[in-house]
Amino acid sequence: xxxxxxxxxxxxxxxLKGGVIMDVVTAExxxxxxxxxxxxxxxxxxxxxxxxxxxxxxxxxxxxLIEEIMAxxxxxxxxxxxxxxxxxxxxxxxxxxxxxxESEVLTPADEEYHINKHDFKVPFVCGAKNLGEALRRxxxxxxxxxxxxxxxxxxxxxxxxxMRDINNDIKRVISADDxxxxxxxxxMGAPFELLRIxxxxxxxxxxxxxxxxxxxxxxxxxxxxLGADTVFVGSGIFKSDNPEKFAKAIVKATAHFDDPAxxxxxxxxxxxxxxxxxxxxxxxxxMKMANRGW
Amino acid sequence: xxxxxIGCLALQGCVDxxxxxxxxxxxxxxxxxxxxxxxEIDAFILPGGESTTMLKLIENFDLWDILSQxxxxxxxxxxxxxxxxxxxxxxxxxxxxxxxxxxxxxxxGYGRQLESEIIAVDxxxxxxxxxxxxxxxxxxxxxxxxxxxxxxxxxxxxxxxxTFHPELTFDxxxxxxxxxxxxxxxxxxx
Numbered sequence: 001x002x003x004x005x006x007x008x009x010x011x012x013x014x015x016l017k018g019g020v021i022m023d024v025v026t027a028e029x030x031x032x033x034x035x036x037x038x039x040x041x042x043x044x045x046x047x048x049x050x051x052x053x054x055x056x057x058x059x060x061x062x063x064x065l066i067e068e069i070m071a072x073x074x075x076x077x078x079x080x081x082x083x084x085x086x087x088x089x090x091x092x093x094x095x096x097x098x099x100x101x102e103s104e105v106l107t108p109a110d111e112e113y114h115i116n117k118h119d120f121k122v123p124f125v126c127g128a129k130n131l132g133e134a135l136r137r138x139x140x141x142x143x144x145x146x147x148x149x150x151x152x153x154x155x156x157x158x159x160x161x162x163m164r165d166i167n168n169d170i171k172r173v174i175s176a177d178d179x180x181x182x183x184x185x186x187x188m189g190a191p192f193e194l195l196r197i198x199x200x201x202x203x204x205x206x207x208x209x210x211x212x213x214x215x216x217x218x219x220x221x222x223x224x225x226l227g228a229d230t231v232f233v234g235s236g237i238f239k240s241d242n243p244e245k246f247a248k249a250i251v252k253a254t255a256h257f258d259d260p261a262x263x264x265x266x267x268x269x270x271x272x273x274x275x276x277x278x279x280x281x282x283x284x285x286x287m288k289m290a291n292r293g294w
Numbered sequence: 295x296x297x298x299x300i301g302c303l304a305l306q307g308c309v310d311x312x313x314x315x316x317x318x319x320x321x322x323x324x325x326x327x328x329x330x331x332x333x334e335i336d337a338f339i340l341p342g343g344e345s346t347t348m349l350k351l352i353e354n355f356d357l358w359d360i361l362s363q364x365x366x367x368x369x370x371x372x373x374x375x376x377x378x379x380x381x382x383x384x385x386x387x388x389x390x391x392x393x394x395x396x397x398x399x400x401x402x403g404y405g406r407q408l409e410s411e412i413i414a415v416d417x418x419x420x421x422x423x424x425x426x427x428x429x430x431x432x433x434x435x436x437x438x439x440x441x442x443x444x445x446x447x448x449x450x451x452x453x454x455x456x457t458f459h460p461e462l463t464f465d466x467x468x469x470x471x472x473x474x475x476x477x478x479x480x481x482x483x484x
Contacts, residue, residue, distance in 0.1 A: 005419045006462040008410050015342050018306040037350035098407035255305050
């Protein structure tokens with residue numbers, strides 16, 4: 001197909017805009033997510049906060065668990081593979097998941113190379129902390145970017161940092177003249193041709209979602225106002241007091257992120273307290289997931 | 295006559311991609327979420343996205359009856375998820391719908407994302423993304439395109455449905471957007 005149409009992999013991401021993608025670990029949770037209005041679910045063995053607690057090596061979820069969640073869902077199902085673990089990705093594609101997340105939440109399999117995502121028919125989402133990282137992943141074939149945040153912490157500070165960094169980098173690129181672009185490409189480690197597209201379009205060439213620490217309706221509204229097209233909520237829903245109500249309230253706040261009256265309403269419908277959360281400085285360096293990948 | 299205003303229901307899904315098509319076809323575009331905004335538009339696009347999500351939000355915000363009245367009075371075009379919401383019957387699984395179009399929609403009729411593809415319809419590239427299949431249209435329904443014998447683009451008087459996305463293509467306007475704007479203009483003068 002010509003250049004004249006958005007790639008079919010990114011096309012699905014366009015359809016997920018304005019929504020909430022929820023981490024689920026069972027088919028029952030997938031039903032709760034779908035009934036609450038999730039646009040997609042992420043099928044996992046453990047949510048990020050439990051991955052932190054469990055320690056050890058975090059790998060792709062068991063295929064039979066992913067298949068069970070797919071059978072229970074009418075909405076798209078995503079699943080995670082380890083950074084650089086293209087054999088796990090091949091399995092996930094063979095299962096038929098709708099999106100693969102090459103994710104820093106799992107223990108990286110390759111510290112040098114990410115997956116060459118052009119080799120796959122299934123679309124990939126990858127995390128990024130700044131524009132250079134986002135464009136490297138897009139260069140490798142990612143169809144969707146999410147800000148990394150710090151998963152499993154219930155602490156929004158890193159997601160905000162990464163959204164702001166990506167936005168600020170984009171502003172710099174827009175105001176740069178053509179001669180400066182190559183130097184920026186060198187400094188950011190970003191593919192030059194993709195930087196030219198960012199300058200021309202004034203935004204990333206694929207949708208930008210937010211992830212990593214979203215725990216309340218207000219967190220979701222904050223990320224959306226910082227320019228996210230959609231939010232991923234991991235531990236924030238099923239580690240809260242009342243997953244059903246939290247899920248519904250976060251969907252509501254995301255749809256009307258720019259209307260404080262509705263975000264207020266959603267914030268009063270939680271039926272319990274949010275996950276406890278973790279201060280980032282309490283994390284040991286190896287457990288800072290955002291620093292995985294490059 | 296001033297340009298008609300086409301509203302796109304913006305609770306969730308692919309909204310802004312319609313703007314350049316609608317403007318190139320000679321109408322104004324407005325994203326709408328609330329009952330007050332519905333009164334300011336002449337026609338609706340129900341966009342692509344997740345039909346279950348839109349359904350929950352419509353119910354959560356008590357918009358069901360208001361939208362039913364709006365759809366009775368104004369032209370509406372349902373795209374992919376939007377066509378599911380407009381169908382009379384929904385299968386795989388069954389879910390509530392507005393019943394504006396006399397047709398049955400089978401969700402994810404072609405399968406999952408791996409079966410998504412870009413196909414030319416009347417020489418114009420469009421995207422089928424986890425698309426539904428429309429089947430059993432009433433005899434009065436005008437079939438504008440078929441794939442494997444099942445309709446993918448239909449018209450019933452002032453209303454239209456397509457199971458594919460013309461809005462992801464950068465030739466403005468798409469033939470589908472042009473036709474819808476024509477329908478809206480004719481409905482306004484009728």
